[in-house]
Amino acid sequence: MKFRVAGTLGYEVLKPTTFILNIHALRTPAQAVLEETFTVDPYYKIEEIAPQHGESRFIRLEVPEPCTVNIAYSAVIDTSFKQTPTANLIKVPIAEMDASVLPYLFPSRYCQSDKLFRFANNKFGYIDNAFERLLALTNWIHDNVEYLSGSTNSQTSAYDTVAELAGVCRDFAHLGIALCRALDIPARYFTGYAYQLNPPDFHACFEAYIGSEWIIFDATKLVPLNGLVKIATGRDAADAAIASIFGEVNFMGISASCELADDNFQPVFYEGQKIEGLTYL
Missing domain, CATH: 2.60.40.2250 (Immunoglobulin-like)
Known part of the structure; x- marks a missing residue:
């Protein structure tokens, strides 16, 4: 597109x-x-x-x-993006991960996965399939965290978001990343331009490493998953800030x-009967 x-x-x-x-x-x-x-x-x-x-x-x-x-x-x-059948999106053993993936397993400034270990495993640890676990995780964030402009600031972390249950796309992404890492799934911050985002703004979501692919997830559900233009990825927003001054x-x-600059667009969401994971290479 x-x-x-x-x-x-x-x-x-x-x-x-x-x-x-x-x-x-x-x-x-x-x-x-x-x-x-x-x-x-x-x-x-x-x-x-x-x-x-x-x-x-x-x-x-x-x-x-x-x-x-x-x-x-x-x-x-x-x-362009690649779609992977969910049956292939299994959790990758840490022993088999490429060295470049390993930093995305660790706690970072805004994603204190070590503090959310018990919460993540109590909520989602019982789900065997990695992709289904991530769908449950993103659905929980969407259903329980209020999207509220102005409710957070540049110091707000994933741990704060669990306590306050309010935030913006940056906070939704940080919480998703922290919960993934608490479940031993590498995850990284994704910032970009987003089609159909209202009001228009820079947007944040996250990618999780399952099935040896970086699969996109967006707990805000504000834009189609295939309507994103990638600006940067990083451990969290500190690595991918729009401006550092x-x-x-x-x-x-x-x-x-x-x-949209052409007419070839069919929006994709993780909903319906046939779901496949999306990878932005």
Whole structure:
């Protein structure tokens, strides 16, 4: 499917500041960037930084003086995904996992899986099939955590979300990741542009490693699973922040959009009689 995505950020820079931006669509075997533009007004030199494992496309921007900076990105993206029968989506023994997967088993800043071990295993440990266990997990989050804008902040963790039972997509993703890791299933944060998200914004969900595939899950159920354009993955939001700022600024505004660029789209959700897991490569 082809999508037209766009993102903007605005800041009042008070002192010399370095930005590490993360709004470019990721280039992967399943996600082609057909065209893109990136502008900074006023103009300052930028540098694209590709992390070793290709989890994101960082842009380093240095603003040496006080000013108002407006950042804009737009692109046309062609995405594809693989569907795997649920019978093949079994839990992978830790002894057989690739070394690159292992970091996604461990607790992280926002996903304290060690604190949620008893909760996760009491709620979902009895379910044998890994994919069904993850469906039950995401359904529980959707049914029990209220999606409430403004209810959390940048310090809110998965453990906080269990206590408060409220949050936004970032919190839903962190809780899903933490519960997966508490069940010895590797899981990672996914941030991207999302088709049919209302109101439009950057979106967060998560991927779980089962059947030797990274399978996408979204406990918010706000968008079709095949309507996502990947920006980045990481252990949690600390690895995949839209903007990391080293300096002194006032935030002015943010926007994101994702529109269909062709007519070939059939929305996919994990519902109905025939369900297959979706992988974004």
